Amino acid sequence: MSEQRIKRMKDLPSSHLLGTGTPMCSGCGGLEALHQIYDVLGEKTVFVNAAGCMTLLSVYPFTPFRGSWLYTAMASAPAGAQGVRDALDILLQQGRMQPADDLDVVVLTGDGSAYGMGLSATSAAMDRKLDFLYVCYDNEGYGNTGQQYSSATPHAAITSTSGGHGGYPGYKKDLFSIWAAHRPAYVATVIGSEPLDLARKIEKARDLQGSRMIIALAPCPTGWSYDPKDSVEIGRLAVKTGIWPLKEYIDGEVIHTRVPRERAPVEEYLRLQGRFAHLFTPHKDSAVIGEIQARVDSYWDKVV
Amino acid sequence: MPPQLLTGNAAAAWGARLAAVDYIPAFPITPQTEIIETLGAWLDSGAMPGRMVTLESEHSMLTAAGAAAATGVRVFTATSSQGLLYAMEMLYTVAGWRAPFVLVNVSRGLSAPITLEADHNDVMAARDCGFLQLHCADCQEVLDSVLMAYRLAEDPSIRLPVLVNLDGFYLSFTREPVSVPEMEAVRKFLPPFDPRNIRFAASAPESQAVAVLGGGPYSYFRYEAHLAALNGVAVYEQVATEFNTLFGRQRDAVECYKTADAGIVFYMIGSFATKAREAVDRLREAGLKVGLVRPRLLRPFPAGQVTAAVAGKQGVIVIDQNLSVGQGGILYTELLAALYGRPGAPPVVTSFIGGLGGRDISPEEFYHMVTVTRQAIASGTVPPPRLLYTAGELREIRKLQAIAMVEREDTSPRQGPSRDSDTAREAPRE
Helix, strand or coil, X not given: CXXXXXXXXXXXXXXXXXXXXXXXXXXXXXXXXXHHHHHHHCCCEEEEECCCHHHHHCECCECCCCCEEEECCCCCHHHHHHHHHHHHHHHHHCCCCCHHHCCEEEEEEEHHHHHHHCHHHHHHHHHCCCCEEEEEEECCCEHHHCCECCCCCCCCCCECCECXXXXXXXXXXXXXXXXXXXXXXXXXXXXXXXXXXXXXXXXXXXXXCCEXXXXXXXXXXXXXXXXXXXXXXXXXXXXXXXXXXXXXEECCEEEEEECCCXXXXXXXXXXXXXXXXXXXXXXXXXXXXXXXXXXXXXXXXXXX | CCCEEECHHHHHHHHHHHCCCXXXXXXXXXXXXXXXXXXXXXXXXCCCCCEXXXXXXXHHHHHHHHHHHHHCCCEXXXXXXXXXXXXXXXXXXXXXXXXXXXXXXXXXXXXXXXXXXXXXXXXXXXXXXXXXXXXXCCHHHHHHHXXXXXXXXXXXXXXXXXXXXXXXXXXXXXXXXECCCCHHHHHHHCCCCCCCCCCCECCEXXXXXXXXXXXXXXXXXXXXXXXXXHHHHHHHHHHHHHHHHHHCCCCCCEEEECCCXXXXXXXXXXXXXXXXXXXXXXXXXXXXXXXXXXXXXXXXXXXXXXXXXXXXXXXXXXXXXXXXXXXXXXXXXXXXHHHCCCCCCCCEEEEEECCHHXXXXXXXXXXXXXXXXXXXXXXXXXXXXXXXXXXHHHHHHHHHHHHHHHHHHHHCCCCCCCHHHXXXXXXXXX
């Protein structure tokens, strides 16, 4: 494992490797994170993708990636990564490939795949200690089909399948802990609005061996119903309110990389998003807001 | 080397070993498991090089197989029945990737009701996905077909995955004398995989399996795969000729057994064709000129060879060990489509569904099918498709139904008057 080189904002790479002009929505928090991730990982990578918004990054004959890409299916991107990694290892071992031609295998999926359909394949990849990096861009719903709720959807969010009174009745699944329970090499949460934290984690993940698992909260203007210009602000508020804890799992321990000293009230985060508008108009729903706040408080009470 | 007694599963494993496969993604399922256990034991003992990984499902197994083949190594995998259907999304997907590798399917009937025994509905469900298909009648053919399958899959004019089918139990667990060729001879027939431009490498970035927008590019790529599959007919002929030269076994795309002077021929695939061969011999002893036409190559469909094989016959008896529910036998439908309007098309083609879920087809039933078909030829009236099912079997199922009915009455609380159970007792009607 090499020394961490990214220490300050000015250490962040400015290579802008990922091409522009993709069909992602303006203000896409997932793309924001991916730009930063790709700059750290570099082009000696093969992205193995599952069905989701980012499947549309590579549409024949264009791709924003300078490296390689393989689209698989919604449920089995980690199994695709297994096949590619094993084949690269075989080619290297047999001397049919120069070490310089080796690639880092990166799975790229949304939360629909990561939290649900693809969880079995992901679990098994970690069981096998597959040497790969998994990047989940989590926009808290089936975004590419118009934001139906998924098991990543937060409590009370209005989605196109939870539009009734009260929004989504369930609670966001704790994928970080589920992944960490497999004891992979690394698990981290990141967000595009915290580029230094993100880059340091991706750099660390890049230089580790084994399964390295990243969940990037991806503010989603179309799915969460807000003005695209607010993506960065909403991302910052997700961290400041403590709703999206930035943390990492390594060597059996969970470390919070950014502990908000004074947490902003969750209301500030919720109020900016149309999917929570029913908590504020026509009347403020203090009970539900209070419940969301209490859950966040209870989480952090155990941390600090 | 003298022939060894090998099961169909062991013959499949020998095929993979002789092909010197690099990579084996695996998942256990009856009756296929012996294949991966055999390969696993060889890998563990060092008898063969290579790498095997057990995935958590057939869906993942096929994804890993396709991804590894798309990276440029020689891949072998195997499944059966429910596993093949669980992987169905990926069968279409990896064929679309044009990933060349070999999948052995050990045929088994599909749920529900769940069963372990053989029929062809599993492999027929995969007929449209883009895999080429070879169907085996005996254990030697299983080994030979795996080797031939790699030649087809990796041919630059094809580059599609190939499925080799053998029947569960009837072949998978039946030992037959199998001649295992020497590795050096196999290397002459099947050199190491040259992936050419199939790869992922840092110095040659590649986007594979990207999305398309609109029907234009989609149609182009799908039809291109279709045309590549059709190239398989001619490539198969070359490969079979070469195989015969090296190993002395002629593996025609369409096997014709005593068809030259036959007035009536059976038309079927798989291991039960060996029963048909036996029936042909017995019928000929009785003075009836009967033959057998057995496609080994089902995808691409060798329409030219099939129509030539049956041209001028008075009747064809199609035996389907599959059932397209609400339609009938799939081989029957495909044969009729190939024959329609062709000169020399037989006037009578009869359809029989048999051998579902491991059910045997007896010699008497082969004779009966010939009788029915001769009557159709004489009368000019073709009977509707029918299920091969004996009075004895019907009696057995009636007994089971009677037991089920008694059990239901004993264990279910009665709801009101006995109307419900009376209705149940009547069904099913004859």
